[in-house]
Amino acid sequence: MSDDQRLTVTDRTRHRRLREQGSTARADLDAVLRAGFVCHLGVVTDGVPMVVPTVYGTDGDTLYLHGSVASRSLRADPAAVVCVTVTHVDGLVLSRSLFEHGVNYRSALVYGVPRRVTAGDDAAELLHGLRVLSEQSAPGQWDYARRPNAKELAATTLLALPLTEASVKIRTGPPEDADSPDGALGLWAGVLPLxxxxxxxxxxxxxxxxxxxxxxxxxxxxxxxx
Known part of the structure; x- marks a missing residue:
């Protein structure tokens, strides 16, 4: 993948607020996704929005994740769009005024219609996707622990979401109020790293x-x- 590859901007992924924190670099999306293994999956189930935490793993242009709730929703509406969010908090930005307080963070939103991966015709991909999930959270564990048997695979549904529509935002650095009138208040300001x-x-x-x-x-x- 080219280091200068860019994400396609859509109406859903366009940066409207704090545009200076937005990024369209595909490398930034990959870095945010590689840095974690828990995401929040947003779906509409029975007409009600639901956001659930679940584990994920990435492999090339595919995001694999457990999604039993989304699986139920997709059976009713196979064309339903979901939203996956990954966020890493890197520190509190403590300014001189409370209004200017903020957070240093890295986040990504991924939109799309996921594909259900189940046992049967998708058995090989199901095993591959589960390995991706396992190795993202605990590298080496897939080859160490007992792997899923046929009964366990039959009870497992994996979602495969293409990384074709995504938005990335990153905030780094100190407070930004030093040059404002608040800079003369004589108060401590800085970053509390996490x-x-x-x-x-x-x-x-x-x-x-x-x-x-x-x-x-x-x-x-x-x-x-x-």
Whole structure:
């Protein structure tokens, strides 16, 4: 993929507010999606909007996610558009006035009509998509743990959403009121960074002796999530 590839701007993805924080770089979208594994999926179910957290993984131009709620909705309306949101909070922007307070963040919205991936004709893609989800959240776990059996696959529905309509916004840096009259108030202003790191692995109390933490899990300790 070219480093200068751009997202296509649509009426849904056009940046209308805080345009300076918007980005149309496909590389920025990929970076936001790679940095996490939990998204919020917005659907309309029985005429009522619903936003649910679920896990996801990306593979090229496809976003895979668990979506049982969306699956029910899509059976009733196969052409229904969903919205997937991923947000990372990087810090609080503490200005001299409360009005100018803000958040340093990275976020992405992805719109589209998802495709249901189920066991049967889609069995190979279902396994692939589940591996993508697993490896995004816990790299190495797919090859370590028992993989899904036929019964489990039959009970699993995955959604595949193309990354063809998306919007990205990123805010970095200090407060922006130093040059305003508030700059003379004599108050502290700055950024309170927020960093998420993995803690020490906690073994299942039911584990018998002799089961050390796998290397791929131990390697995550004290590393950043995003």
């Amino acid at each position: 960093t998420t790191v993995w803690g020490a692995p906690e073994p299942d109390p039911a584990l018998p002796p002799g089961h050390p933490v796998p290397a791929h899990i131990a390697a995550r300790e004290a590393t950043g999530l995003s």
